[in-house]
Amino acid sequence: MTATATRVLVLNSGSSSVKYQLLDMADGRRLAVGLVERIGEENSRLAHTPLATGGEKRETEGAIADHETALKTVAAELSADGLGLDSPQLAAIGHRVVHGGLRFTEPTVIDGAVLKEIERLVPVAPLHNPANITGIRTAQALRPDLPQVAVFDTAFHSTMPEYAARYAIDVETADAHRVRRYGFHGTSHAYVSRRTAALLGKDPSEVNVIVLHLGNGASASAVAGGRCVDTSMGLTPLEGLVMGTRSGDIDPAVTFHLKRVAGMSADEIDELLNKKSGLLGLCGDNDMREIRRRIDEGDERAALAFDIYIHRLKKYIGAYYAVLGRVDAVVFTAGVGENAAPVREAAVAGLEELGLAVDAGLNAVRSDEPRLISPEYARVAVAVVPTDEELEIAQQTYALVSA
CATH class of the missing domain: 3.30.420.40 (ATPase, nucleotide binding domain)
Structure with a gap:
């Protein structure tokens, strides 16, 4: 990462959507925000707002076949505003990943082993982790040289004591099938609890x-x-x-x-x-x-x-x-x-x-x-x-x- 690389692209890949924001961490400014929805349908929709240039929101409709196409479309929109993924100012891509299990309790740079573990957790997050994985793989293909980081919804809740995290069922069965309380919305709870403390001084x-x-x-x-x-x-x-x-x-x-x-x-x-x-x-x-x-x-x-x-x-x-x-x-x-x-x-x-x-x-x-x-x-x-x-x-x- 170069000294001038202070931008982070945040991707939140859902089953049929991709939410994204490009932020400059030098001052916390949002440079662009957007949403691709109804991926895989004929009436897919992209809404993109280039905040850095003060431009108007751009909306387009038309078939977007898959997440790879969606992210390529996002990359093209960003490039049109001079904010392309090829910019040397882009430091990393951060991915929201819903389920990190017991292993991932901190933000983690994604490599092959990490991706394999996220895939292993699909049975406990069948609606969310597959879409997150698709977003990661597509982003890796677009910028294989750039650090990709997973931030897990479950991570903030990993500090729960065992007596709060365990269900009162047979321990061997629970452990064999990873049945326990993980919690979600962790990034929100972390951010809001910290901001509340600041509000109280x-x-x-x-x-x-x-x-x-x-x-x-x-x-x-x-x-x-x-x-x-x-x-x-x-x-x-x-x-x-x-x-x-x-x-x-x-x-x-x-x-x-x-x-x-x-x-x-x-x-x-x-x-x-x-x-x-x-x-x-x-x-x-x-x-x-x-x-x-x-x-x-x-x-x-x-x-x-x-x-x-x-x-x-x-x-x-x-x-x-x-x-x-x-x-x-x-x-x-x-x-x-x-x-x-x-x-x-x-x-x-x-x-x-x-x-x-x-x-x-x-x-x-x-x-x-x-x-x-x-x-x-x-x-x-x-x-x-x-x-x-x-x-x-x-x-x-x-x-x-x-x-």
Whole structure:
């Protein structure tokens, strides 16, 4: 890496999409952002914004056959703005990888052995790791000379103690099949917990934080002194909070019941719990804005879905309060957490005895900046901190390759 190489391209490859950002780590500026979606379909779409040149967003539609074609298209868009992958200023490419198992607990330069281990973890992340691998292989082909770094969703949660990470099942069976709690959204929880400490004017080692990452996927974490000690997602992202389309916590015997009584296959139950449950299953909508609109119009089904969502959220706040013993802040982040004031208000309502309260005026303010929404008298801070997983990935990537 040359001394002038300060740029990092962050790639988040999904099953049918690629999100990307190009950042300059000399000052943290975003140079370009974009999204390729519906890969493999006739109506694939590319949206690209060249922030460095102040250019307008460019959108194109048309068939993009595969991830290789998608990344080549991205590379061409970047080149058109003078930000091509062949630039000597590009230091590395950072990849979001969902599952790192027990082996990968830090950002890791990708070589053949690392890629093989990521492939070995596909059975515990069948929806995510294959797409991540495709993105890595394609990027390697485009720039074989450039360091490629994997930043793992599970890494931040690897500090959980064994009593929090293990399920109470036969140890030999669990170990043989890697069945344990790994947690996800780790880059978000790491970034937000650190930014929350800064908002409080303290070092991360000095504060205990409950992070609520609430998007279509949702997870909670208990972070003590900068280290995760518990999180709501488990072996897969299905466990925990009520989500957009995922059920979250459920009696495992429900799966046996549905197989025996409804005759559903394992794949059908998997699809039910991951794609047809949560808010969508409860009321037919997984967009919190639409649910709130329906509630305002008196829709009882939407109201019940909202109440179930909030009830589960409160249970985790209380549980993690008990796990931490002392809480300095409860922080909301991600799409719902950052934008849905009624969710924040309802989640904290009734928890005054725990030192939690929300100021209605502060809660109603919309801002892209980290902010407190609790009144001055509250013993525990309640905050909204916008997440920035791409920046976190870029920072971890650049720190590794520039060390």
